[in-house]
Amino acid sequence: MTDAEVFSAVETLARNARAASYKLSQLTTEQKNEILKAMAAELRARTAEIVAANALDLAAGEAKGLAKPMLERLKLDAAKVEAIAHGIDQVIALPDPVGQVMEKYTRPNGMHLQQVRVPIGTIGIIYESRPNVTSDAAVLCFKTGNATILRGGSEAIHSNRAIADALQAGGENAGLPAHAIQLIPFTDRSSVSALCQMDKWLDLIIPRGGKGLIETVVSQARMPVIKHYDGICHLFVDKAADLDMAVKLTVNSKVQKTGVCNALETLLVHSAVAQSHLPTIAEELVEKGVELRGCERTRQIIDAVPATEEDWGTEYLDLILSVKIVDSLEEAIEHINTHGSHHTETIVTGDDAAATAFLSGCDSACVFHNVSTRLADGEEFGFGAEIGISTDKLHARGPMGLRELTSYQYRVRGNGQRKL
Template sequence: MTEAEVFSAVEELARNARAASYKLSQLGTDQKNAILRAMAAELRARTAEIVAANALDIAAGEEKDLSKPMLDRLRLDAGKVEAIAKGIDQVVDLPDPVGQVMEKWTRPNGMHIHQTRVPIGTIGIIYESRPNVTSDAAVLCFKTGNATILRGGSEAFHSNTAIAAALQAGGETEGLPAHSIQLIPFTDRSSVSALCKMDKWLDLIIPRGGKGLIETVVSQARMPVIKHYDGICHLFVDAAADLDMSIKLAVNSKTQKTGVCNALETLLVHSAVAATHLPAIAEVLVEKGVEIRGCERTRQIIDAIPATEEDWETEYLDLILSVKIVDSLQEAIDHINTHGSHHTDSIVTGDQAAADAFLSGCDSACVFHNVSTRLADGEEFGFGAEIGISTDKLHARGPMGLRELTSYQYRVRGNGQAKW
């Protein structure tokens, strides 16, 4: 397809999504839940079909020599399809934020103002290899009354197509409006740029994937984008930090799972306790197989590879940890604000004033006191589901649940109020 053909095909999808969004915004919660149940049922009914479509992607991926982790992320079996369907069941059980009155008040002239949650409208989701995102993202957007355009990775094209078709077909049996969930039906790369220009029809783009993809979307999109580039999370062991808690939280934050955005990447240690705490923490980390890259002062206390300036801004996503000794709480905060990614940063301390200063001083979506960074997560926060974690500050920050997929509208009722 030429770029112009891609553009006009994407525009057609986007225009249709807008039309669908006006129907979606009028659906009640019960009908949306009936549609969701029908989607889950159809996904289960089409398990064999979906697994067969996935086999095509796997075969093509093997031919293209995709890495084993990539193939693992791509692969579906009956159990994974069931897990996707179960995800839908869970979304059925979540409360619907649409229609909630956030605030209401009456003005001296008698106008009654309601600030009411409404769907955002139309959302483009651009994502990479995991085919379950096709369902997870579409279903959360649907529950909140939004129409979606899905642009998955080309390596998962057959899988994504089969999943999206099941959602749409299942949903339609319960009245899902046409074009509510549309997967871009071709793999041309220029469809990403085309989506970014659809600000007339698309209210929001959520890119989920590597930094390159997100950079492309940020530089091209004319509509709002909600994203997170990376998670360079810090744990600060304060002068008043309990030793056992320091060990526990450093080890959990770093090693419980490494390839995730809320894993620890840099440990900051107050110089007042470095001599006592750092060796004890390092011992357990090293036992767990963690490679330590330390600043000069760290290396005077424990064995460590010398850390470079680059280490302070690197998301390892691996069993590697950078360690720096700082002389004050303020130095820790400054380091985090300068080198971090404004995702999640935690302090270990028994000093309430230090904790408060850290929490209000760090410019991060999630700021923790005596809690593992791994708990920065929609499920852990109790949101029931998570569409992603935002390191932006506008609209949604941190873990995003259903509420973050809504906008609001001022509904004003009066009896002839005018301006004089």
């Protein structure tokens, strides 16, 4: 397809999404849940077709020489399709934020205001290889009354098409408006640029993927983008830290799972307890297979590879941890605000005043006192499901659940109020 053909095709999808969004916004929670049930049922009914479509992607991926972990992420079997359908069951059980009255009051002139949650409208989701995102993202957006346009990775095109078709077709049996869930059905790269130009029809783009993808979208998009950048998370062992807690939280934050954005990447230790605490912490980490990269003062106390300036800004997503000794709480906060990614930071301390200063001083979405960084997560926060963890400060910050997929409007009722 030529770029102009891609643009025109994407524009049609976007225009149709806007029309669908006006119907979606009028559905009741009960209607939406019935539609979600029908979507889950259709996904389950089409398991064989979805797995067959996935086999085409896997064959093409192998022929192209995709790396093993990539093929692993791409692969669907009956159990994985069931897991996707079960994800829909869980979203049905979540409360619907649409229609919630956030605030209501009456002004002196008698007009009565309500600030009411409404759907955002139309959302573009641009993602990479995992085909389960097709359903997970579309379903969260649908539950909140939003129409979606999905642009998945080219290597998963057959799987994504099969899943999106099942959702839309299954939903339509239960009253889902046409064009509520649309997948861009071709793999031309210029469809990403085209989507970024659709600000008349698309209210928001959420890129879910690596830094390169997010950068591309940020530099091209005319509409708001909610970004889920790296998690360069820190744990600070304060001078008033309990050794046992410092060890347990550091180990859990670093090794419970490494390839995730809320895993620990840098350990900061107050110089007053470096001699007493650092050796035990290091010993436990090394035992779990963690490679330590330390500042000079760290290396006077424990064995560690020398850390370079680059280490302080690196999200390893691996069994590697950078370690730095600081002389004060303030130095810890400054290091975090300078080198971090504003995601999640933890202080381990028995001193409440130090904790309060740390929490209000760190410019990050999630700031914790005596809690593992791994608990920065929509499920752990009680949101039920999340579409990601936003490193932005506007609209949604931190774990982004159903509520963050809504906007609001002011509904004002009066009896003839005029401007005087």
